[in-house]
Amino acid sequence: MLRLEIHPQTPQARHIKTIAEMLRKDALLLYPTDSGYAIACSAASTKAINKLYALKKPIKKAFMAMLLPDISKATDYARINNFAFQILKAHTPGPYTFILPADPQIARKLDVHRLEIGIRISPGVFVKALFENFEYPLLSTAAKIEESQAFTKPEELIPVFQSKVEVFADMGDVLISPTNVVSLVNNEIDVIRGEFPLPEIS
Numbered sequence: 472m473l474r475l476e477i478h479p480q481t482p483q484a485r486h487i488k489t490i491a492e493m494l495r496k497d498a499l500l501l502y503p504t505d506s507g508y509a510i511a512c513s514a515a516s517t518k519a520i521n522k523l524y525a526l527k528k529p530i531k532k533a534f535m536a537m538l539l540p541d542i543s544k545a546t547d548y549a550r551i552n553n554f555a556f557q558i559l560k561a562h563t564p565g566p567y568t569f570i571l572p573a574d575p576q577i578a579r580k581l582d583v584h585r586l587e588i589g590i591r592i593s594p595g596v597f598v599k600a601l602f603e604n605f606e607y608p609l610l611s612t613a614a615k616i617e618e619s620q621a622f623t624k625p626e627e628l629i630p631v632f633q634s635k636v637e638v639f640a641d642m643g644d645v646l647i648s649p650t651n652v653v654s655l656v657n658n659e660i661d662v663i664r665g666e667f668p669l670p671e672i673s
Contacts, residue, residue: 472633477503477642482600490638491605498637499523501614501628505566505595507647508614508622510636511538514548515607520581526635527612536568536589538609540602545590548577548608555655562667564594570654570663581610587656597640613649621647 473493475486494500497519500511510526512519514537527535537548542559545551549571551559559569573581573588581588591611593599614622614632622628625641632639651665660667 511609563592
């Protein structure tokens with residue numbers, strides 16, 4: 472596992488470029504988000520997706536989300552009507568994972584039986600820097616193999632994942648703050664986890 476120490480305010484461009492290139496070559500990435508450490512791979516790589524599923528085998532695929540740079544990319548993976556668009560526009564980037572109807576082709580590629588997909592647009596500094604250098608969305612999930620695990624420190628993460636991922640973007644201690652999960656399926660707001668303010672939709 473390649474370990475790269477990432478500056479928390481200004482991620483080093485050389486490290487970001489190295490990580491982007493490794494993702495293009497099917498790597499699994501252990502990285503910091505605004506909700507805690509996560510594991511991700513390129514959503515364009517079937518090989519990497521299968522490696523991520525194998526790593527997270529004890530935990531259902533439904534616990535994974537598509538991490539995107541902005542709303543414009545979301546329409547490539549989910550069906551977004553005006554109702555959903557207005558909510559996404561008002562609340563992204565932010566601490567939310569939105570459940571939306573998936574494009575059937577994407578559902579098949581991700582090998583999920585439910586025609587729904589979690590969409591996440593993170594305000595995290597590292598994520599924003601990565602998407603300036605990487606052209607594909609990330610399939611992402613919390614950095615844990617068992618539900619009881621809750622890692623916040625690099626020294627906790629390294630023994631567990633050093634032989635399981637190819638690259639670790641180490642930003643030091645990162646607190647866990649689970650995202651609020653909100654379903655927008657069927658033009659309804661259904662708060663599955665956490666909280667969500669009622670939006671003003673014009």
